[in-house]
Amino acid sequence: MSESDFPSLRLVPKAREPQKAKDFKTDQEVRWCPGCGDYAILAAVQSFMPELGIARENTVFVSGIGCSSRFPYYMNTYGMHSIHGRAPAIATGLASSRQDLSVWVVTGDGDGLSIGGNHLIHALRRNVNLKILLFNNRIYGLTKGQYSPTSELGKITKSTPFGSLDAPFNPLSLALGADATFVARSIDSDRKHLTSVLRAAAAHRGSAFVEIYQNCNIFNDEAFEPLKDPATRDDFTIRLEDGAPIRWGANAEHGLYRSPGNGLVAGEVAEQGEAGLLVHDPHNDDPSHAFELSRLADISLARTPIGVFRAVDRPVYDDMMSDQLDKARATQGEGDLATLLAGSDTWTID
Amino acid sequence: MSESDFPSLRLVPKAREPQKAKDFKTDQEVRWCPGCGDYAILAAVQSFMPELGIARENTVFVSGIGCSSRFPYYMNTYGMHSIHGRAPAIATGLASSRQDLSVWVVTGDGDGLSIGGNHLIHALRRNVNLKILLFNNRIYGLTKGQYSPTSELGKITKSTPFGSLDAPFNPLSLALGADATFVARSIDSDRKHLTSVLRAAAAHRGSAFVEIYQNCNIFNDEAFEPLKDPATRDDFTIRLEDGAPIRWGANAEHGLYRSPGNGLVAGEVAEQGEAGLLVHDPHNDDPSHAFELSRLADISLARTPIGVFRAVDRPVYDDMMSDQLDKARATQGEGDLATLLAGSDTWTID
Amino acid sequence: MVAMSKDVRQLDRVIIRFAGDSGDGMQLTGDRFTTETASFGNDLSTLPDFPAEIRAPAGTLPGVSAFQLHFADHDIMTPGDRPDVLVAMNPAALKANLEDLPRGADLIVNTDEFSKRNLTKVGYEANPLDDGSLEAYNVHPIGLTSMTVEALKEFSITKKEAERAKNMFALGLLSWLYNRPTEGTLKFLEVKFAKNEQIMRANIAAFNAGWNFGETTEDFSVSYEIKPARLPSGTYRNISGNLALAYGLVAASKQTGLPLFLGSYPITPASDILHELSKHKRFGVRTFQAEDEIAAVGAALGAAYGGSLAVTSTSGPGLALKAETVGLGVSLELPLIVVDVQRAGPSTGMPTKTEQADLLQAMFGRNGEAPVPIVAPRSPADCFETALEAARIATTYRVPVILLSDGYLANGSEPWRIPAVEDLPDLTVEFTTEPNRPDGEFWPYLRDATTLARPWAVPGTAGLEHRIGGIEKADGTGNISYDAANHDLMVRTRQAKVDGIAATIPPTDVEDPDGLARVLVLGWGSTYGPIGAACRRVRREGLSVAQAHLRHLNPFPSDLGDVLRRYDRVLVPEMNLGQLAMLVRARFLVDAISYNRVRGMPFKAEELASVITGVIEEVNEQ
Amino acid sequence: MVAMSKDVRQLDRVIIRFAGDSGDGMQLTGDRFTTETASFGNDLSTLPDFPAEIRAPAGTLPGVSAFQLHFADHDIMTPGDRPDVLVAMNPAALKANLEDLPRGADLIVNTDEFSKRNLTKVGYEANPLDDGSLEAYNVHPIGLTSMTVEALKEFSITKKEAERAKNMFALGLLSWLYNRPTEGTLKFLEVKFAKNEQIMRANIAAFNAGWNFGETTEDFSVSYEIKPARLPSGTYRNISGNLALAYGLVAASKQTGLPLFLGSYPITPASDILHELSKHKRFGVRTFQAEDEIAAVGAALGAAYGGSLAVTSTSGPGLALKAETVGLGVSLELPLIVVDVQRAGPSTGMPTKTEQADLLQAMFGRNGEAPVPIVAPRSPADCFETALEAARIATTYRVPVILLSDGYLANGSEPWRIPAVEDLPDLTVEFTTEPNRPDGEFWPYLRDATTLARPWAVPGTAGLEHRIGGIEKADGTGNISYDAANHDLMVRTRQAKVDGIAATIPPTDVEDPDGLARVLVLGWGSTYGPIGAACRRVRREGLSVAQAHLRHLNPFPSDLGDVLRRYDRVLVPEMNLGQLAMLVRARFLVDAISYNRVRGMPFKAEELASVITGVIEEVNEQ
Numbered sequence A, B: 001m002s003e004s005d006f007p008s009l010r011l012v013p014k015a016r017e018p019q020k021a022k023d024f025k026t027d028q029e030v031r032w033c034p035g036c037g038d039y040a041i042l043a044a045v046q047s048f049m050p051e052l053g054i055a056r057e058n059t060v061f062v063s064g065i066g067c068s069s070r071f072p073y074y075m076n077t078y079g080m081h082s083i084h085g086r087a088p089a090i091a092t093g094l095a096s097s098r099q100d101l102s103v104w105v106v107t108g109d110g111d112g113l114s115i116g117g118n119h120l121i122h123a124l125r126r127n128v129n130l131k132i133l134l135f136n137n138r139i140y141g142l143t144k145g146q147y148s149p150t151s152e153l154g155k156i157t158k159s160t161p162f163g164s165l166d167a168p169f170n171p172l173s174l175a176l177g178a179d180a181t182f183v184a185r186s187i188d189s190d191r192k193h194l195t196s197v198l199r200a201a202a203a204h205r206g207s208a209f210v211e212i213y214q215n216c217n218i219f220n221d222e223a224f225e226p227l228k229d230p231a232t233r234d235d236f237t238i239r240l241e242d243g244a245p246i247r248w249g250a251n252a253e254h255g256l257y258r259s260p261g262n263g264l265v266a267g268e269v270a271e272q273g274e275a276g277l278l279v280h281d282p283h284n285d286d287p288s289h290a291f292e293l294s295r296l297a298d299i300s301l302a303r304t305p306i307g308v309f310r311a312v313d314r315p316v317y318d319d320m321m322s323d324q325l326d327k328a329r330a331t332q333g334e335g336d337l338a339t340l341l342a343g344s345d346t347w348t349i350d
Numbered sequence C, D: 001m002v003a004m005s006k007d008v009r010q011l012d013r014v015i016i017r018f019a020g021d022s023g024d025g026m027q028l029t030g031d032r033f034t035t036e037t038a039s040f041g042n043d044l045s046t047l048p049d050f051p052a053e054i055r056a057p058a059g060t061l062p063g064v065s066a067f068q069l070h071f072a073d074h075d076i077m078t079p080g081d082r083p084d085v086l087v088a089m090n091p092a093a094l095k096a097n098l099e100d101l102p103r104g105a106d107l108i109v110n111t112d113e114f115s116k117r118n119l120t121k122v123g124y125e126a127n128p129l130d131d132g133s134l135e136a137y138n139v140h141p142i143g144l145t146s147m148t149v150e151a152l153k154e155f156s157i158t159k160k161e162a163e164r165a166k167n168m169f170a171l172g173l174l175s176w177l178y179n180r181p182t183e184g185t186l187k188f189l190e191v192k193f194a195k196n197e198q199i200m201r202a203n204i205a206a207f208n209a210g211w212n213f214g215e216t217t218e219d220f221s222v223s224y225e226i227k228p229a230r231l232p233s234g235t236y237r238n239i240s241g242n243l244a245l246a247y248g249l250v251a252a253s254k255q256t257g258l259p260l261f262l263g264s265y266p267i268t269p270a271s272d273i274l275h276e277l278s279k280h281k282r283f284g285v286r287t288f289q290a291e292d293e294i295a296a297v298g299a300a301l302g303a304a305y306g307g308s309l310a311v312t313s314t315s316g317p318g319l320a321l322k323a324e325t326v327g328l329g330v331s332l333e334l335p336l337i338v339v340d341v342q343r344a345g346p347s348t349g350m351p352t353k354t355e356q357a358d359l360l361q362a363m364f365g366r367n368g369e370a371p372v373p374i375v376a377p378r379s380p381a382d383c384f385e386t387a388l389e390a391a392r393i394a395t396t397y398r399v400p401v402i403l404l405s406d407g408y409l410a411n412g413s414e415p416w417r418i419p420a421v422e423d424l425p426d427l428t429v430e431f432t433t434e435p436n437r438p439d440g441e442f443w444p445y446l447r448d449a450t451t452l453a454r455p456w457a458v459p460g461t462a463g464l465e466h467r468i469g470g471i472e473k474a475d476g477t478g479n480i481s482y483d484a485a486n487h488d489l490m491v492r493t494r495q496a497k498v499d500g501i502a503a504t505i506p507p508t509d510v511e512d513p514d515g516l517a518r519v520l521v522l523g524w525g526s527t528y529g530p531i532g533a534a535c536r537r538v539r540r541e542g543l544s545v546a547q548a549h550l551r552h553l554n555p556f557p558s559d560l561g562d563v564l565r566r567y568d569r570v571l572v573p574e575m576n577l578g579q580l581a582m583l584v585r586a587r588f589l590v591d592a593i594s595y596n597r598v599r600g601m602p603f604k605a606e607e608l609a610s611v612i613t614g615v616i617e618e619v620n621e622q
């Protein structure tokens, strides 16, 4: 792929020579449990990165704390494994002061939605040029299995032996409510789909929020099994495609329609026809369409859309910040320290 | 009004005798700027409270820091003026350990959406039994006029002499994205409407989120003028009513319709007829309808819905917590300390 | 399994370390051996030591998980410095633990794992089992994996499942070697694997095979017996620090008559307090897993305002986050217990390793003059009493109290003489229900003359409606006040209130058996065991040394200055860079010597003993 | 306006306090008078003092806003203890300020506001202007409001608008009384009200009317002249602490060659640093108003990683929130400047009042051993140099530095000799761009032998890709390490790095003019002025006293211990309960006496002088 595929990366220096997946591997032993979904995501990211065609040294991965947040150690780029929940804030400082970098945030459902929820939603509304990958395993992995803000109500965990009491967040609804300009979802087990979503996120200038369903085989195994099990996955998964009518099922036999009562309903295309099918438009300025889609699936994962829900252009925080600097220099001239220090009201003593 | 109007308050002791607005006033001098919209909200709350019919001493106001957060000092109930942004968390502890209290949170756009954004969205998703009043003046009042997370893009303030760069939050969209069960909006200048929204919030069992547009005449004067100015207000304000078609204008001449392209459009009822008018249903389980409405107005306030956007029942955090305790006692018996300490693996030394 | 066909030798104490891969079940093995040992009536002390990763890559050094147990026929104070027996399940475990092994120690090695690949993984060029490098030890090379698989071949389980039972084989072998009772383990396995009978029976078979192997093999010519310890009479159980702490809080709830509310956010090594308390709903315990540490302490403070016995539990990074809210608690003067299970810092540090480096954070880590009392348990079981003491101070003085435990106390365990509920202190709390002014008004900051505590009037109390906040308050009325003299008064009053607690704490308990000591060793927290053990060693060498160990770090016991000045030299060993030493130097101008090791591990008694001896010799020369 | 028809008397110094309602424009009046005075060439020092509310209710005590100015024909150190002239715009202002007024002082009172209602509001039963209670003062009862309205009756403005100009009337009067130059104020009014000519002309007219009133009225028989001060030669401007700090940061950006990045969240009294820096985009300054203090410091740390000169500014409660992230900065070893403009605590405290009670928070308020250097400016203008010094330390040592300013420095002002840009220190920073190992590898924790700083290699540097984090790192490679000995080494190394800064800071500057002092007064931060003024007073009485004032609180200058031990007694006055005193006592075992006032206000020189005298007398008696 040539650089021109990513005009979003126009300010980032190009790679001097083509890279391979292995160029993005580090010499650090990967310390996840055998079988953890994080491995698949790591592999997908490492093999996707060369496609961007940018200098490896201009890529930075910033993470918080959690199993998922170990990610940067395994990427042969610059990286920071920071503290719990703060990666979006740290990355905001980095991205808005360095437009020549491609900055990625890796976070978990606990890191990003529990302790770090505020930084996440503020980064999204600001539209900072960050690609935020949230590995959602619906559990706290690193601290050995407490329920997370995405765990289903009533979940029995170490900290909730009688069942959890809090209704989970829907990460996509939350991101859309926070005015995110790019919102997508993918899944660890589907390398191809995941790569396509990473590609779309990278092509987006501004904040891109990507939820990745990730299996924690130790503390919450098979959380996303209905989307993986060949027996159910076709009926459970809705693959969103830009401009296409929303249909799913092994033979695309199900479709999405608007009900007379105003909401969305699933129907059989054979019965209801193709004309009334809802067409997916991620570029709609109004996030309501994407929001409706984010509500389709319930916690059991039936009718789970994956793909890009929303991708709209809005001025990017870092761009505006640097424009203000440029403009100030252009209109007022480069700052002169002596003039600044002197100010306007001085007196002289000889 | 009799107590039965508020089954939501069934666990709170009744007032021994009817109360008046003045019973809710304290001896503390009110320290807001003359002309501040906070006065009107205070007056509305003080005159509304007696309607609840509950014991004044079982009412608690908890706030953060900001001009708005001075509120508890002026309410002759129990109250806590806490620290910046933390009121929802503090109130969560109070409400979930004391079901016999009616707990209100007063916060500002800075307090509740900037530093306190995370506690707010988590309280909402948990559906803690709190009534959260967010006084939105689109500015930081107490710290003398920096832009806030609800200020319009490009706002010139003390901290943004060249204009602010961050797109504002839409507080209602955010609350809906966080799965809030009750979401409403009102305005300081309309006592009657504000009271009706307070009433609906009090009647809701669970988290009620109420955004109140509030004028800060010192640092952001006339921010909501189009909704107040007789020349514009009828065209700008959409009063949502449960079960009624959505219409507005001096003669209800405008109406809301669904466009063929899937979104919502404003139309002239005279032209488009009444049949296709969208009917407001705050009790829809799917928050998408409320979300769409929350997107109607842009920052200029044209087509601003006020009233109750959403009011649905969902199990309440505090109720579930206390149910778990009751159930544990019912099934396992009251805890016995000696038995607990002894455990099962002991040995005896004589 | 009691028949003994081999010689049985008597020992007074033994230190065993199990070490293997994170996936090898070493913590479970250690736990089981501990429980057997406890029920046998030995005194004991344990030290689990595991990596921060859930499962670090198999066979690597960072993946090694270890469990050390010290047990004896007399009372002991530490999990021991150097193991008498090391069980090494793979080359990584051998490499990571060998340096602690004293010459002549027994080394049981699982030879099956010493493949070329595994050796290379940890940087062994040659196989240490063959190259003579282990000559100094009493090596027992055993094919633990293969023998387990062999023993289980009749079961219809996979090879992998069979291999996984090798820790039970090892446990069986060690149980034979030290003549441990086995019924408990057998019963435990029955319950644990109740859902899968094959696996249950396989594990039992592996355990028995291990025992029988010990009985049969030539390699072990004797087994050992360690008589039960002569501890004070009573009923005992084994208990870890986090469990004791959780129980202490439940007990405090009962003794104060206040419902317990815990606001917490999971963090190693404090999470188990949350886990434990969340089980005890029948005791009216509410646990709230918050969105972060700030919300956790905030919710606790809200519950305190409502009249709960409010607690928040965390570790160092979480304490940092709670600072502002604890400061609010100081200003609101509400009771609150803040538990910090310290771990190695700074920043994320080493989450599963222990340290004592949050003392000064606890003292000073808030804006403005915001004094809080601080208490620290000295041993796992002591966490129980310390929790009660924290509750006493918090509720009596209406103040946030910081309780400083640490990773070693949290996960380590020891026998605990279970107290009779009747013997627990009466901590009954009375809320204020009446106006406190002659004119019938209620002033929320009108103080008790003795304790300087303000009234605790909870919402729901008619006539006492009041508002409190974090802005400075007028003395008495509690109204907002920016008055200069009032602020000075309030700052001093809050300090005086905390200082005044000293009147209710016992004098410093100095152990100076012969009364001849010129050197005092002063400590706090989990170093009690190692310091005590070191002092014993030193005394055994005929030297005199005194030991004092502080439960109260703020305020200090009133007599502490006098105590310190009674000695020619004060030595303060700490697992930090000298935090208590700094406080006592500043307060008493005593030239306390700081001895520091910041290794994420408890002190070794041996090492401390030599430091103490050094100081004594130096003093004696003067 | 230079003609003088009345006698002019010479004074060497005057202290004026303007006091009125929050809405009366006292801060503006004070600012203008200060600017006039500065441009006249007096030395000066100011103390604004206003409520935390935006507009507290009119006429109440909490609503009083005051501005004090001390100016002289010689160099002075404080805004003065007690005003020579008090301008009281209403009864509340009179009541709130009277106690500071020395007998015989001039008291200019706006009689128009002394209505029954206004008097009752602040608890005056009788009118103090009538009841003889002001006999001790030289009272000038003036109808400031009515005379202003009268003077403006020809303008087409409302009565309310006219009344609002009364502060300009007062300013005119005082300007006459002290013969201040007026052009600056006239020009200022022209610019300020450029958009509304009527208002502009009315304000100018009010100002002139005030001046003329002084000239005419019998009440003032003389006016005063205070000659320009003989300060070192140079070009001067008046500057407040927050402004000087902001300029210092811009200068540091230029001197280091790094772009400035400020991450901040508004908080009194630090917000003005954010406001100021947000103006200087042409200097490449990026300001980020974050969602909270944690995000603010987080963003700054991110920018530091990217190679910016990264700063975060806040006040005490914000510093508490930043603790965990500052700890991460310590572990990452990245340069970061953390500015804490201290205010009265604990908790929300008194936001507009000053205090020095965050020193120990700055030292210790983080989990684990997380040492950071600390510097503190001594006067408003000194904030400039201190900012440069913080930048030097942060960038040289790759460490977060805490700069402790306070509310008094932030808002107070004094003349500043503007430094020549060529004279500013060269702080050029070189990033690492090449591998630092013979084998061509790059190790992010391979240290400089002298400074112990690690390399700063920023993203974008090919070949030096590396990952850093808050988990403990192996010495050199920076890889995650849970090794016990490595952790101990790293903890000590981070401490040694900070301690090593002492080698680059100047020896303690002791002012002991006659060399005979037996008492040393040791201070830090904004108490420099009052302590210095107090020492002068004491010396004027013929006693000897030495003064030392610390800019570096961590580490201390290397010679500090020696300096302290040279004196019989060390007195440490602080606006806290003795925080520096604690540190020097612990470190040097010197029995430093702590003198504390925690009143939210700077010390008075008079009060300090008497304390110092007391200590000297005590020492002399010994």
Ligand SMILES: Cc1ncc(C[n+]2csc(CCOP(=O)(O)OP(=O)(O)O)c2C)c(N)n1
Binding pocket: A065, A066, A067, A068, A069, A083, A084, A107, A108, A109, A110, A111, A112, A135, A137, A139, A140, A141, A142, A143, A148, C265, C266, C267, C268, C293, C317, C318, C321, C348
């Ligand atoms: C301030 C702070 N609080 C708590 C922790 C403990 N902690 C580490 S990771 C984590 C949650 C991890 O969950 P998630 O983000 O979902 O990551 P996962 O391990 O599931 O990938 C917690 C609570 C911490 N390291 N720091």
Ligand SMILES: Cc1ncc(C[n+]2csc(CCOP(=O)(O)OP(=O)(O)O)c2C)c(N)n1
Binding pocket: B065, B066, B067, B068, B069, B083, B084, B107, B108, B109, B110, B111, B112, B135, B137, B139, B140, B141, B142, B143, B148, D265, D266, D267, D268, D293, D317, D318, D321, D348
């Ligand atoms: C931890 C902390 N950070 C910052 C502040 C300063 N502060 C006080 S109120 C406020 C914002 C107030 O804005 P808002 O919530 O909108 O309330 P308003 O005054 O507009 O009613 C800020 C930044 C503080 N008190 N505490």
Ligand code: SF4
Binding pocket: A031, A032, A033, A035, A036, A037, A038, A067, A068, A137, A141, A142, A215, A216, A217, A218, A219, C054, C055
């Ligand atoms: S605990 Fe779960 S999320 Fe963490 S590494 Fe293991 S499998 Fe993956």
Ligand code: SF4
Binding pocket: B031, B032, B033, B035, B036, B037, B038, B067, B068, B137, B141, B142, B215, B216, B217, B218, B219, D054, D055
């Ligand atoms: S500053 Fe604004 S919000 Fe605050 S009291 Fe004044 S008018 Fe009201």
Ligand SMILES: [Mg+2]
Binding pocket: A066, A108, A109, A110, A135, A136, A137, A138, A139, A140, A141, A148
């Ligand atoms: Mg997770």
Ligand SMILES: [Mg+2]
Binding pocket: B066, B108, B109, B110, B135, B136, B137, B138, B139, B140, B141, B148
């Ligand atoms: Mg506001």
